[in-house]
Amino acid sequence: MSTLAPWTPPAAPGPPMKSGRGKQSSPLSWRWGDRLALGFAWFAGIGLCVIAAAIVGYMGFRGIQYLRPDLLFERPALSTTQSGSGGFLDPLIGTALLTVIGVLLAVPLAIGGALWIAEYGRPTWLARVVESSIEMVAGTPDIVIALFGLSIFQLGIFAPFSFKASGGGVFGKSFIAAGAMMSLIALPPLFTATRDGLQAVPMHMREAAFALGKTRIATIRRVLLPSVRSNIATGVTLGISRIIGDTAIIVLLLGETLRLDPQGSVPGVGLLRGTGSTLTSYVYGNSPAGEGAAPQKAYAAAFVLLLFVLALNLIVDRIGRSSADATGMTVAGGIV
Amino acid sequence: MTRIRRLSLAFAVAGVLGVAAPAGASAVSTVTISGATASYPLVSLLAQKYVKTFPKKVKFKITQGGAQIGVNDVAAGRVSIGDVSRDPLAADPAGLVFYPIAKYGICVITAKSNALTNLTSAQVISIFTGKTRSWAQVPGAAASGTIDLISRTSVAGVLTNFQTLLLEGKKVSTIAAEEPSEGLMRSKVESDPNSIGFVSNYQSDKGTVNAVGLNGVACNKASITSGQYSGIARFYEVTKGKATGASSAFIGWIEKSAAAKKIINTQWLSIS
Amino acid sequence: MLERLRNPWPDHRAERTLGAVSCLVCALVVAMVVFVGIHAWPIFEHNGLSWLGSGGDLGRQLADMQNTTQHPPPSAYHLRAWPVVYGTLLTTGVAVVLALALSVFSSIFIVELAPARLRRIAIPVIRLLASVPSVIYGLIGILVLVPFVGNHVISGAEKESVQNVVLLTGAGLSVTVVILTVMITPIMVALICEALVSVPSSWREGAIALGVNPLRAMLAVTLRAARPAIVAALVLATARALGEAIMISMVSGSRAFSPKPVDGLVFFFEPLRTLASGIVDYHEGIGAPALGSALYAWALLLLFSAFVLSIAGYLIKLPLRKFQVRG
Numbered sequence: 009m010s011t012l013a014p015w016t017p018p019a020a021p022g023p024p025m026k027s028g029r030g031k032q033s034s035p036l037s038w039r040w041g042d043r044l045a046l047g048f049a050w051f052a053g054i055g056l057c058v059i060a061a062a063i064v065g066y067m068g069f070r071g072i073q074y075l076r077p078d079l080l081f082e083r084p085a086l087s088t089t090q091s092g093s094g095g096f097l098d099p100l101i102g103t104a105l106l107t108v109i110g111v112l113l114a115v116p117l118a119i120g121g122a123l124w125i126a127e128y129g130r131p132t133w134l135a136r137v138v139e140s141s142i143e144m145v146a147g148t149p150d151i152v153i154a155l156f157g158l159s160i161f162q163l164g165i166f167a168p169f170s171f172k173a174s175g176g177g178v179f180g181k182s183f184i185a186a187g188a189m190m191s192l193i194a195l196p197p198l199f200t201a202t203r204d205g206l207q208a209v210p211m212h213m214r215e216a217a218f219a220l221g222k223t224r225i226a227t228i229r230r231v232l233l234p235s236v237r238s239n240i241a242t243g244v245t246l247g248i249s250r251i252i253g254d255t256a257i258i259v260l261l262l263g264e265t266l267r268l269d270p271q272g273s274v275p276g277v278g279l280l281r282g283t284g285s286t287l288t289s290y291v292y293g294n295s296p297a298g299e300g301a302a303p304q305k306a307y308a309a310a311f312v313l314l315l316f317v318l319a320l321n322l323i324v325d326r327i328g329r330s331s332a333d334a335t336g337m338t339v340a341g342g343i344v
Numbered sequence: 345m346t347r348i349r350r351l352s353l354a355f356a357v358a359g360v361l362g363v364a365a366p367a368g369a370s371a372v373s374t375v376t377i378s379g380a381t382a383s384y385p386l387v388s389l390l391a392q393k394y395v396k397t398f399p400k401k402v403k404f405k406i407t408q409g410g411a412q413i414g415v416n417d418v419a420a421g422r423v424s425i426g427d428v429s430r431d432p433l434a435a436d437p438a439g440l441v442f443y444p445i446a447k448y449g450i451c452v453i454t455a456k457s458n459a460l461t462n463l464t465s466a467q468v469i470s471i472f473t474g475k476t477r478s479w480a481q482v483p484g485a486a487a488s489g490t491i492d493l494i495s496r497t498s499v500a501g502v503l504t505n506f507q508t509l510l511l512e513g514k515k516v517s518t519i520a521a522e523e524p525s526e527g528l529m530r531s532k533v534e535s536d537p538n539s540i541g542f543v544s545n546y547q548s549d550k551g552t553v554n555a556v557g558l559n560g561v562a563c564n565k566a567s568i569t570s571g572q573y574s575g576i577a578r579f580y581e582v583t584k585g586k587a588t589g590a591s592s593a594f595i596g597w598i599e600k601s602a603a604a605k606k607i608i609n610t611q612w613l614s615i616s
Numbered sequence: 617m618l619e620r621l622r623n624p625w626p627d628h629r630a631e632r633t634l635g636a637v638s639c640l641v642c643a644l645v646v647a648m649v650v651f652v653g654i655h656a657w658p659i660f661e662h663n664g665l666s667w668l669g670s671g672g673d674l675g676r677q678l679a680d681m682q683n684t685t686q687h688p689p690p691s692a693y694h695l696r697a698w699p700v701v702y703g704t705l706l707t708t709g710v711a712v713v714l715a716l717a718l719s720v721f722s723s724i725f726i727v728e729l730a731p732a733r734l735r736r737i738a739i740p741v742i743r744l745l746a747s748v749p750s751v752i753y754g755l756i757g758i759l760v761l762v763p764f765v766g767n768h769v770i771s772g773a774e775k776e777s778v779q780n781v782v783l784l785t786g787a788g789l790s791v792t793v794v795i796l797t798v799m800i801t802p803i804m805v806a807l808i809c810e811a812l813v814s815v816p817s818s819w820r821e822g823a824i825a826l827g828v829n830p831l832r833a834m835l836a837v838t839l840r841a842a843r844p845a846i847v848a849a850l851v852l853a854t855a856r857a858l859g860e861a862i863m864i865s866m867v868s869g870s871r872a873f874s875p876k877p878v879d880g881l882v883f884f885f886e887p888l889r890t891l892a893s894g895i896v897d898y899h900e901g902i903g904a905p906a907l908g909s910a911l912y913a914w915a916l917l918l919l920f921s922a923f924v925l926s927i928a929g930y931l932i933k934l935p936l937r938k939f940q941v942r943g
Contacts, residue, residue, distance in 0.1 A: 038829050042831055042832050045721070046729075046831050048717075048721050049721040049725045049728075052718050052722045053722045053724075053729065053738075056738075056802075057738055057741070060742065061741075063745065063753075064741070064744070066760070086392075087388075089527070117641055120634050120638065121638040124635055124638045128631045128635065130631075134638075138641060141642045144645050144922065144926065148648070148919060149858060149859020149860075149861065149892055150861070151861040151895050151896060151918070152648075152915045152918050155895065155911065155915045156648045156651055159651040159652065160647070160651060171374070173421060173422050173423055173424065176421040177417075177422030179376075179422070192644065223624065223627045224627045224630070225625050225631075249747050252749070253747065253749030253751075255751045256861045256892075256896060259896060260899050263407075283405075288749055292751050292754070292862060292866075295759065295866060296531065296758050296759070296866075297754070297866045299527045299528065301527065301531055306755055306759075307755070310755050313749060313751075313752065314748065317749065318744060320747070321740070321744050325740065410900070410901075413901055416901075416903045420903055435683070435685070489772045490779040492783055493783065498680075498682055498683060518675065518676070519779070519780065519782060521785070521871070522871075524897075
């Protein structure tokens, strides 16, 4: 160390250091492969934005062209062709009813499961099995879930959930059947959001509660659940957006009658046991793939559906931002 | 707090039971029907008139999927009545009773822009079995290019009857596109200028497609009523065993009442 | 008794209840596999595994199944479903490969190259696209793309060249793959963008400091570090593409036909059918036991492939764990 020359300060201060990206190599001097990659990246990015704008813009254009406010409040016409009068009030009610049933059934399952995984989780092999099965449900195509629902609800013991025909066959298609399967669709996003929220709660909050003498279940009830409220809200909103967008389960499990068709004479239960339609099956039915032969109504209903999805996305964004401001933690707004 | 909760729970339960009890006393029986897409418009009209004539007695649940699906559903006990648009086959399950309710005609159709007025039986067979593939080989056709064959899926009764009555038992070529219902068949032919297909006269009488005559006889309700047209088939209502209860009342009303006959004769032909 | 339910529960009871709820979810998954398997068993019983192979006209076989009664003879269960398996593999494979390229480069564009204003609108728009229902994609496909391809892209000569085998309308392979790619790209872009942003920027800046140009630094450093996320995105996108039923049934031409690459350009317009779209198309005939078994067998195959996919994703991510970026 003593052999180093003594440090002398520079004679005059040099030019001030510039901050920023500094001198970058221009693409003209790159290798061909890199230039190709740059070009492709620009092409892909602009292309994706253009496609997105085209889809949203075209649906908006057609929707505004064909959507009239009275369509939202009129019941569908009774004939198979919908090109005359009639709106889509019953499909709207069907969508709302199905969403409520699906979320009501999914919430206890998902939150209970997430709480158990995050807070208890013993034995560990069981915890891993539960997590893998939720992943399996997440990756299962909705058509397979629909077939599963059909195979269950056409069993004799589930006859009260739809109706039994005079020859003894169980119909198996009703709001309850479709709602139960919709809860399986909404389960994975809700479970993942709640579990991630619970795992993000810092340990010191739990330890403080334990130090004050609270049992684990009491901490869950009084401390943890309130703090993951925004995660649960995000999960529920993601689940709702998956439910309202699903068509395959509706086509197989809801009996596809254009109007709500209650089954039996008890008022509320009859509606649940009955058949109906939703916005998605209405759009499918009125497109050239279905009987309705009313593409204008299909465009209008599709536009309404798109507006719902947009509103739900905005809600997820808003929840994410407000919770980030409040707690300093971010909510993982996943796509699943 | 506990007492209020318990009392409100008791009130809610009593309320639900109170509403349910009188409603449950006057139970309305449900008649479920499934089957042919060709007879669906007719049976829907008949059911609507029946409900208006005898209110609060019967509720109808009508679906469509194809005549064979109607036969299968009735045989399995999934529905009370099956709509079938073809005659009974030897392969049908035992124990089914076929009640004829109306007659209809099967018309060959092309797009409105392809104003083909007539085809002989030989031409129809050659086109639909796939031997003739180009419009240039069909005299009188205004279309050019490949013939787009449109057929029905195999569960359709109209397909069975078409093959028996107009194709002399031969099968439609596998090249043909298969539409699951009459409505879709009609809209496909409407939108494709090179297409040719077949529907019941109810669909072709709407005027959106060109109905082709067979062997010099035009295909419309007049020629079907007079019996000149050769492609005439029947609609049946099928039950497992003899019809009982609400199904029997409905089928009896269709066969005997004047109102039902009036409805049938608007677009179709009554049996008697 | 209500008092016992309302007082704070002891921990062990709460743990058992929550554990039971979680086991209910497992039980549902097991039930799903069991029920679908039970209904699919007759097809395996009568065909072994050869029902996945080819042989005969699948459309005719399914039609014959539909026309059988409640007690079908063993010959009714004859099934050779290769055309639909091939259709599924073809559409999913091509769409996933295209979507991978498109999404990786779009993510690089959004994260690195886009001007700030474009980036701010691009991310919410991509997330909106990822949650658009498939029936809306199908509607745009069947009302806009299919007539366009049918009337303006397919020439009369091309139609005539296959007129003795199959009918060419606009609905077919090209429209299906295009829409499927557009459907699964936003999912992948959202996940890959998140991963690219979470890689510490010091890694990339270090590469740039060593003289690498920015794009290569992005490709060589950040993208490599985000590989677990790309694998996760791939698994998710493939699962979505495999299970897509409604959109494909609207735009694929719905014929159990195997598009042949040797047909040249016509290959892109030939109709097809996939496992999932076939289930939707034939679901009304599910009352016929033979056809019902066939549909459940296809569902079992889809279930099995979803299962294999998630295992494959897990196995691929295992060696990538040594990177410290959260995957």
